[in-house]
Structures are given as C-alpha cells and as structure tokens.
Amino acid sequence: xxxxxxxxxxxxxxxxxxxxxxxxxxxxxxxxxxxxxxxxxxxxxxxxxxxxxxxxxxxxxxxxxxxxxxxxxxxxxxxxxxxxxxxxxxxxxxxxxxxxxxxxxxxxxxx
Amino acid sequence: xxxxxxxxxxxxxxxxxxxxxxxxxxxxxxxxxxxxxxxxxxxxxxxxxxxxxxxxxxxxxxxxxxxxxxxxxxxxxxxxxxxxxxxxxxxxxxxxxxxxxxxxxxxxxxxxxxxxxxxx
Numbered sequence: 156x157x158x159x160x161x162x163x164x165x166x167x168x169x170x171x172x173x174x175x176x177x178x179x180x181x182x183x184x185x186x187x188x189x190x191x192x193x194x195x196x197x198x199x200x201x202x203x204x205x206x207x208x209x210x211x212x213x214x215x216x217x218x219x220x221x222x223x224x225x226x227x228x229x230x231x232x233x234x235x236x237x238x239x240x241x242x243x244x245x246x247x248x249x250x251x252x253x254x255x256x257x258x259x260x261x262x263x264x265x266x
Numbered sequence: 267x268x269x270x271x272x273x274x275x276x277x278x279x280x281x282x283x284x285x286x287x288x289x290x291x292x293x294x295x296x297x298x299x300x301x302x303x304x305x306x307x308x309x310x311x312x313x314x315x316x317x318x319x320x321x322x323x324x325x326x327x328x329x330x331x332x333x334x335x336x337x338x339x340x341x342x343x344x345x346x347x348x349x350x351x352x353x354x355x356x357x358x359x360x361x362x363x364x365x366x367x368x369x370x371x372x373x374x375x376x377x378x379x380x381x382x383x384x385x386x
Binding site for chain 1: 301303310311312313316325327328361363366369370371372373374376377378379
C-alpha cells in the first residue's frame with residue numbers, strides 16, 4: 156500500500172483534459188514539494204513537474220501541477236497519444252528523515 | 267551530457283549475492299545524492315534508499331533496511347546496490363536516480379534500469 160494515493164487509471168480522447176489526483180498526509184504532501192514522474196512503457200521515469208507546479212525544460216505547458224493542503228493533482232490538457240503512460244506522484248516525507256514516498260501510479264489511456 | 271549508466275541485467279539463483287552499479291558522468295558526482303528505486307513486474311515505483319556521494323551518508327526505506335546495502339565510490343563516480351542473499355522476490359527492475367537541486371530535489375536524472383532475475 157503506497158503512502159500516496161492515486162487512481163489506478165484515467166482516460167480521455169485526444170484534445171481532452173484529464174486530471175490525476177494524489178492524496179497524502181501532513182508529513183509528506185502537506186509539508187513538502189510534490190513531484191510528478193512520467194514512465195513510458197519499458198523506459199525509466201522522467202520528471203514532468205517539480206516543486207508542485209514547475210515544469211522542466213522540454214515538458215510542454217499542457218502539463219500543469221497544483222497542490223492544496225495534503226493533496227495534489229496533475230492536469231494534462233490537449234491530450235495527445237504520446238501522453239499515454241504511467242504517472243507517479245512523489246514527495247519527501249518528514250516522518251523519517253530523507254525519505255521519499257511514491258503514489259501507486261496512474262495509467263493514462265488515450266482512447 | 268549528464269547521465270547515469272547502470273550495469274547490465276543479471277540472472278541469479280536464490281541465495282546468491284549480487285552488486286549492481288550506477289555510474290554518473292557529465293556532472294560533479296560527489297555533490298549529489300543518488301537514490302535507488304525498485305519496480306517489480308507490472309507494479310509501481312518503490313523508494314529503497316539514498317546515499318550522499320560526498321560522505322556516504324545513507325538513508326534506507328524501512329521496507330528495505332537490512333535487506334540491501336547501498337554504497338558509493340566517489341573516486342570512480344559510482345554508486346552501488348547490493349544483496350547478500352537473494353530471494354525470488356528480489357526479481358525486479360532497479361533504477362538509480364540523482365536528486366537534483368535546481369529541480370527542488372526531484373530525481374532529475376535516472377539510470378536506464380537494471381533487470382534482476384532471481385530464479386532456480
């Protein structure tokens with residue numbers, strides 16, 4: 156059981172907007188930054204959002220992150236076929252110094 | 267180019283030992299923390315632990331403490347993950363990842379993954 160809770164799957168048609176939720180606690184999301192990682196099939200994860208809502212260079216502005224209290228979300232607008240992947244939220248956790256917790260992952264399917 | 271390159275896939279029998287590696291290049295290796303992440307087949311990411319390359323300060327997830335050993339040799343820019351006694355349940359893909367600074371401590375660079383298969 157993951158420390159952060161995500162829906163197992165979300166889906167949408169091309170051009171739609173989908174949102175992935177991530178629920179945690181005061182020791183992780185509530186008191187630390189949230190990160191979102193995308194994992195394409197057979198590949199290593201890559202960060203798509205850091206510090207709750209910042210995008211690394213190269214990540215399109217269709218990806219946006221937000222955080223409120225002990226929850227966070229990743230929105231993908233203008234959904235494209237190449238967005239089909241697994242997405243994981245993550246945060247550092249204060250309950251044990253220097254520890255990371257991941258969500259269980261959400262499979263985004265483009266219909 | 268900043269990158270982490272991991273050692274190749276391994277096939278081992280239960281009870282054997284194993285040490286896999288993660289070599290950094292294109293940046294000052296000793297200035298960064300390197301984390302290890304497990305992904306079992308068809309499952310999600312599990313954080314195992316992290317080590318500071320400069321002084322080997324190491325933190326383990328409670329789920330993995332005592333089960334694996336994380337180490338580093340900063341003279342050759344390489345971090346390691348090792349097992350003393352492998353079990354079939356250790357079969358997984360293992361990723362190393364660098365904890366960045368400009369990205370607010372996100373894991374900004376990942377290795378390509380090492381597939382470990384433990385089977386008799």
